[in-house]
Amino acid sequence: MKIGILTGxxxxxxLNSVIRAxxxxxxxxxxxxxxxxxxxxxxxxxxxxxxxxxxVSGILHKGGTILGTSRTNPYKIEGAVDRVKTTFRxxxxxxxxxxxxxxxxxxxxxxxxxxxxxxxVPKTIDNDLxxxxxxxxxxxxxxxxxxxxxxxxxxxxxxxxxMVVEVMGRHAGWIAAHAGxxxxxxxxxxxxxxxxxxxxxxxxxxxxxRGRNFSIVVAAEGAQVKNRDxxxxxxxxxxxxxxxGGIGDYLTKEIEKRTGYETREVVLGHLQRGGSPTAFDRVLxxxxxxxxxxxxxxxxxxxxxxLRGTKVEAVPLEQGVAxxxxxxxxxxxxxxxxxx
Numbered sequence: 139m140k141i142g143i144l145t146g147x148x149x150x151x152x153l154n155s156v157i158r159a160x161x162x163x164x165x166x167x168x169x170x171x172x173x174x175x176x177x178x179x180x181x182x183x184x185x186x187x188x189x190x191x192x193x194v195s196g197i198l199h200k201g202g203t204i205l206g207t208s209r210t211n212p213y214k215i216e217g218a219v220d221r222v223k224t225t226f227r228x229x230x231x232x233x234x235x236x237x238x239x240x241x242x243x244x245x246x247x248x249x250x251x252x253x254x255x256x257x258x259v260p261k262t263i264d265n266d267l268x269x270x271x272x273x274x275x276x277x278x279x280x281x282x283x284x285x286x287x288x289x290x291x292x293x294x295x296x297x298x299x300x301m302v303v304e305v306m307g308r309h310a311g312w313i314a315a316h317a318g319x320x321x322x323x324x325x326x327x328x329x330x331x332x333x334x335x336x337x338x339x340x341x342x343x344x345x346x347x348r349g350r351n352f353s354i355v356v357a358a359e360g361a362q363v364k365n366r367d368x369x370x371x372x373x374x375x376x377x378x379x380x381x382x383g384g385i386g387d388y389l390t391k392e393i394e395k396r397t398g399y400e401t402r403e404v405v406l407g408h409l410q411r412g413g414s415p416t417a418f419d420r421v422l423x424x425x426x427x428x429x430x431x432x433x434x435x436x437x438x439x440x441x442x443x444x445l446r447g448t449k450v451e452a453v454p455l456e457q458g459v460a461x462x463x464x465x466x467x468x469x470x471x472x473x474x475x476x477x478x
Contacts, residue, residue: 139169139232141434143189145203146177146210146242150261151415152274152423153203156237158194159427165191167435172229177238178245179210182218184225198420201413212245219249226254233434237261239273240459243442247455250440257433258442258455259426263410266310266464269457270444274426277418279306279410280316286406287321287354294352300342300393300401304386306410307358311465313410314358319473324353326473327389329360330465335389339396341478346399355393361385425450 141164145153157173164171171189174180187193187205197204212218226234233255236246239262250256260267263279283305294301303323307313311328318326325341327333342353363385386403394401415423422445429443429450442458444451 139164139434140230141169141171141431142174142181142186142229142231142234143171143205144174144177144180144234144236145205145207145261146236146238146245147207147261148239148263149202149207149411150263150275151201151278151411151413152419153237153261154194154197154200155415155420155423156259156261156274156427156430157189157204158197159424160235160431161189161191161194163428163431167431169431173205176206177208177210177242178212178218178222179208180205181225181234182210182212182215182221184228186229199414201411201415209241211241213248219252222249223252223254231255233257233439235259235430235434239264240267240462243267243455244459247440247459250455255434255437255439256455257430257439258458259430260442260444260458263313264307264310265312266308266462267458268461268463269442269453271447272422272445274419274423275411275415276312277422278413278416279313280320281416282410282413283313283317283356283406284320286404286409287317287323287356290354290404291322291352294354297400298351300353300355300397300399302355302357302386302390302393302401302403304357304359304403304405304407306406308360309462309464311358311361311470314356314361315465315469315473318356319476321356322354322476323356323473325355325477326470327355327357327361327385328465328470329358329362330467331470333357333361333363333389335363335392335396339393342393342397342399345478353399355389357385357389359385363388
C-alpha cells in the first residue's frame, strides 16, 4: 500500500514522533510512505517528499514537524478539493493520514464523506478535541508554562509585582488550569468563565492585605472580560479563527489601575509550541502513529485515533470534530481552591 501523511494547523511538540511511527510501522509491514509538505497545501499542489527510514531517523526528540504545516483550507479555495482528489489518483495513494486539530480533521472528515480513504490523528496543545482524553503536545505545553510560572514567582516577589501570564487556549482553558495549578498561580482565568475584574482585583487586594506582596495571574488567550469585546475587528484565517492576543495587556493595565500594584505582562505565545516534546508526548505520538497504520491496513477509513483511559482506540472522525472539549469545571473548582 502507498500511504500519504500530512501535518496541518499550528505546529506542536510530538508531531515528528507520529510521522516517525507511521513510517516505521508502514515500512515494517511492506508499505511505502510519502509526505505532503505544508499541510493541505501540499496535497493541493502535489508537493511531496519520500519518507524512508533515513528521513525519520533522529527526529523523535525534535519539536515542530519535518513536513512543514499551514492553515490552508481546501474548502475555501476554488477548485482545491478537486485538486486534492486528482493528487490522490496521480500519486496512487491508498490512504492518507491527516494529523491536526479541529480544522485539519474537519477537512479530513469532509473528504472522508466524499469517499476518500482518510485516517485522522488528533493534535492540539489546547487539548480541546472531543472523543479523546488527551492530545499530544498538551503535556509539553503545560510543562513549559509551569516552568515559566515557577521562574516568574521569584522576580514577582523580589519586585512586589503582580505578574499576568498569558497562555494559549482559544476556546478552552486546559493549559491555563493545569499550568496554573501546577505553577501555584493565585488566579486562573479561562474562556469558559467570563472574567469579573472587580472580583479578580478584590482577591489580589485581600492577598496583599495578608502580607503577600506579589501575585501570579494566569490567563488563557481566549478569556473574555464581562461586557468587553477584545477581539473586535481582528482579521480571521481560512478557518474563520481570529488571531487572538491582547487579554494579558488589557488585564495588566486594568489591574494596575484598579489596585495600584505594579503589574507586568508575560505572553508565552509560541514558546509553548516549540522545543523538544516531553516523554509523555513522544510516547503518545508514537502510539497514535502505530494505531493509524493499523487502521489503514484494516481499511477503517473515516476514523480517528483516540486515547481513552490508557487505551488507544478508533473513533469516527465526525465524533472528533463534532464539538470542542471545553474545560472540566471540576478541575476549575480545584484551581479556585488556591485563588488569592
